Amino acid sequence: MKIVKTAFAVAALSALSTAATAADYVVDTKNAHASINFRIKHLGFSWLAGRFDKFTGTFSYDDKNPDASKVKIEIDTASVDTNHAERDKHLRAADLLDTDKFPTATFESTSVKSSGPEKATVSGKLTLHGVTKDIVIETQRVGGGKDPWGGYRDGFTGTTTLKLADFGISRDLGPFSKEVELTLDIEGIKQ
Incomplete structure (x- = not known):
């Protein structure tokens, strides 16, 4: 019984020390060292690219225990920018992003699983x-x-595909335009 208690105490201390070594970061959007970009096919002939100009975020990261990482991002949906004013106006409209009704989009991680060196x-x-x-x-x-x-x-890049x-x-x-590819390039400043 004493061995079990000792093993449990060592495991608990180890878990606490791992949690304590994770560093907190703020995504550096102030100096434009981060971006959220997207692309969607246009009629199946080409790609239409765009980005969100305004967003904020935080993450925690420990290179010795990356699976304990967490990330949270908040996007100002009205900041959508495809370098075409009329198209951007339409993207903000009620039949697409409806930015008046839904001014923000958020992502919050629930788990991180290592899948290779620094992946x-x-x-x-x-x-x-x-x-x-x-x-x-x-x-x-x-x-x-x-x-x-x-x-x-610390900096990371990530991709996902969303069905509209x-x-x-x-x-x-x-x-050809039922899915959008999203790429996040995130650089964070350790706090």
């Missing part, structure tokens, strides 16, 4: 257009280290 599958809940769905983002660490200003940064209908966006954009 992970991040699962979480995305709320978009008033609908919350479980999604998976395949991620890779780009790098981390000291920056020229005396701080420490899953989020209640039912506007028919044609047979």
